[in-house]
Amino acid sequence: MTGEFDVLIVGGGLMGAAVARDLRDADPDVRIVMADGGPVIGPTPGQHLHDVADPAIWERYNQRVASGIQGFYTGVAPTSDVGSTLDGVEPGMYHLTSLGEDAAAMPAASVAWNAGGMGVHWTAATPTPWGAEVPSFLDDDEWLRDLERAGELLRINRNPYPPTEAGRVVTASIEKLFADVDAPGRNVQPMPMAARRDAAGVLRRTGPNVIFPPIADATSDPHFTLLTGTRVTRLIHEGGEVRGARLEDVRSGEAQVVRATTTVVCADAIRSPQLLFGSGIRPPALGRYLNEHAFLTGRVLADPQRLGFDLAALPTQADGETVVEHYWQPHSGAAQPFQVQIGTQTFTSEDGTRLAYQVGTSMYIPTEVQADNRLEFSDEATDVTGMPRITVHFAWSDRDRELIEQARHVQQAIGDALGSFDPETESALLDPGCSLHFTGTVRMGPADDGTNVCDPHGKVRGFDNLFVAGNGVVPTALVCNSTLAGMTTAVRAARAALTALGRPAKNV
Template identity: 40%
Template sequence: MPAAEMDAALDHAERLLGTMTPPTPGHGLPEAVRSALADEFDGPGLTPTGFMPTATHWEGDTLRFSGTGGILGDLEATVPGFELRTETLARRVIVENGTAVGAVLEDRRSGRSYEVRARHVVVCADGLRTPQVLYASGIRPAALGRYLNEHFQVTSFVSLADEFNPALFPPEPRNVRPVLTPFSDARPMQGGVMLLANSAYRMSLGGGDPLDDGDASARLAVLAWYGAKDLRSTDAVEFSDTETDFYGMPRMRIRYSHTDRDRATIEQMTSNSVRAARRIGTLHEPPALAAGGSSLHYQGTVRMGETDDGSSVCDPWLRVWGVDNLHVGGNGVIPTSTASNPTLTTVALAWRAATAIVRSLTSTRSATPAATA
C-alpha cells in the first residue's frame, strides 16, 4: 500500500493504543545500558539504539497498560446494537451467491447453534483459527494457511555488571523503558534488554512472589534478540476434512521447518546475545531459542496481497478474494516476516480496513435510506 497511507494508519494505531516512546537519550540506569549497547551495536546504515515503544500511559501515579478495553471504551454501553458474546464459538461464515451474509455461532454453555445475519462479516481469530474458520466455511483460496511464520526469539538472563548496579542510580517511577537495538536492512533482527530493577513488568523466577525492588534479583535483566523468518509457502497450517479438534472444527496440522537462511539468522542472533551480555554483565545460561509458536505472534496465514494471484488470501483492504463483504483481520494478514511484536501493524491494518467498511455502509445508507431504516 502507499507509504503515506500506512504511516497515517500507524499514527492512528499509536493514538488508539496510547503508545509512548521514551526520548533518547534517557536518564538513569536505562540510559546507561542504552548508551553502552549503542557503543557496541550502532554504526553506519543501522538504526540507532533507543528505547522500545510501549502501549502504556500514566494516570497520576498509576501506570496503565493499553488493551481491548482501552480501544473499545464505553461502546458496549453507549452504542445501540453493539454486543460482546462470551463463551461463543464461530462455526462458519454463511455465504450465499458469493456474498458473506452472516455466521453460524454456537453457545458453548447450552450447545445451541444459531445464525447471525450481517451486511459485513469480519473473521479475526488468530493466525491459526482465522484460516480454520474460513476452511470450515468452504472458503479455501490457494494461499489459505500458507506462509506461516513468526519471529525467532533467543532469550537469556543477564546479571548486570557493577557499573550498572541499580543502587548507583537515582530512584525513579516504574521503569517502562526496555532498551531497543532496532531492526535495520543491514541487520535483519532486533535486540532488547528489559531491566528488572524498578520494572513495571512483574514476574516470578520460580513460583514465588513477583520480584520486588529490594530483591538482589534487581541486578538481573532479560536479554532477547528477535529475527525474521525466511518465508516459504510450504510452511503452513493445514486442515483435515475427516478429523476434528476439541471444538469440532477441522483438525490442524502444522508443517514448519528452518531453512539455511533461518539457521544463519538464529546463529547471528545468538552471537549478538553473547556480545550484548558481555558488554553489560554476565550470562546466567547460554542464550536459548524459544520453541516455535511460543511468541503467539504467528502470521501470514491469511496474508494480504495486491492481486488475486494465488499467493494471498485478501486484498490490501483485508477483503477476502472471491467473497463479497467478507474481511479478515489479525496478525495473519501481515504478508512479510517481522522481527518484532506485530501489534501496532495489525491494529493499523484493521483501522484502515474498518474505515473502508464505514465508507461503504455510509454510502449505501445515503443511497437507500429506506432499506437501512
C-alpha cells in the same frame, strides 16, 4: 434466534475492537454485533489482566508475564489436554496441542481461550515496522496515515519508563556495538508501549475495552451487541456474498443465526483461516505462509564497577511492573537484521539492599516467508472446539539457522559488554511458536494470483462483503512485535467495510 446487523465482527480482541471503534467513529448508527468465543476473565469484558482488580487474577497474570516471554503466558510447562468439550474450561491461554491440534512442528504455539483474546494478555510492546517489514505494494502516504491511526487506537506511549543512571550506561554500551550498522534513527531507544499512566501514576495497558469502551458496557451503545462465550462455527454465504453466520453458545450448545450485511473476521492468525476453511471459503493461500520470528532469549547481570553506575542507588520495579526500564535495539535491514528487546530488573534482599541489576537481551530473528510453512485443515477430524483439526507444518530454513547462529554471536557480544555472560546458562533458543507473533495465514497481496487470501484492504478474494483483519493479514517477515503492524490491517478493513456498506462517514 435471528438478528439483523450491518456488521458482524468475529473476535473481540484488539483488532475486532479497532474495527468496531473506527466504524462507530465514522457512523454512530452502524449496527454492530461482535461474537467473542471465549468466556470473560474477571467481571469486565475486554479488560487487560494487568489492570484487573481481582487480586487472584492479577497475581496469576503477573507471575506469567514476569519472564517477558509471551509464550510462557501459558506457564512454562505444556498445558494439559482440555478434554472433549470447552464447557467448564477455565479461560486463559492454551497450547494448540491442548485443544486437539497437531502442533508438533510448532510446539510452543498457543492461543487465548477467553473474551478479548490476546488483547487481555499482551505485553503492550508496539515497536514500529520498518523497511522490508512494510508491504512494498502499499501507498507510502496511506501506510503512514494508517500507522498513525493504529497508534492512536492503541494509545501508544513512546517513553513509558523513566530512564535510570544504569539504564543510560547500559544502552550506551549496547549502542556502541551497533553504531556502525544502525540505519539513521535506528539506535537503541525506549520501547514504545500501548500503556498510559493514570492519575496515580500507574501504567494502564490498552485492552480491547480501552479501544472500544462499549465492550466493557454494551448498554452504553444502543447499536452495539456483544456476545461472549459464543463461537462462530460457520459463515453463511452464497455467490460471493456472506449473509451471516451460525453461532453457538459454548456452555449450552444453543445455536443461532445472525444476519449481517458485512462481516469482518478478526479471530487471530490461527482461527481466522480455520473459520474460513470450515465455511468452505478456501483460497489457495489459506493457512499458508505461516511466519514468526525466531526467539533467542538471554539475560546478564550488569557489572556496576565496569559500567560505572551506583548499584545502591538503583530504583526497583514499580508495583505491578516486571521491569525498571524497557528498551529496544531496532533492526536495520541486512546490515543489522535483529531486534533486541532489552528489559532491566533490580534484585533486592528482604531489607531492600540492592543485589544486582539484570539486563534481558532477547533477540528477535527474522525467518523466511515460505509457502510450505502452513496450517493444514482437516475435512474430517475436528478439534475440541468442533472446528476443522489443524496440523501445523513449520521449519526453519538453512538461512534462518544461519541468522540464529549470527544472533548468538551478537547476544554474546552484548553480554560481554555488560558483565559476565554464559550462553550455556543465560541464553536459550525457544521452541517455534513461543513468540506468539504469527503472521501470513490470511495474508494480503496486490493481485489475485493465488499467493494471498485478501486484497490490500482485507477483502477476501471472491467476496464483496467479507473482510479479514489482524496479524494473519501481514504478508511480510516481521522482526518487531506484530501488534502495531496487525492493527494497521484493522484500520484498513474498517474503512473498506464502511465503503462496502455504502455508509458515508458522518463524524470523520
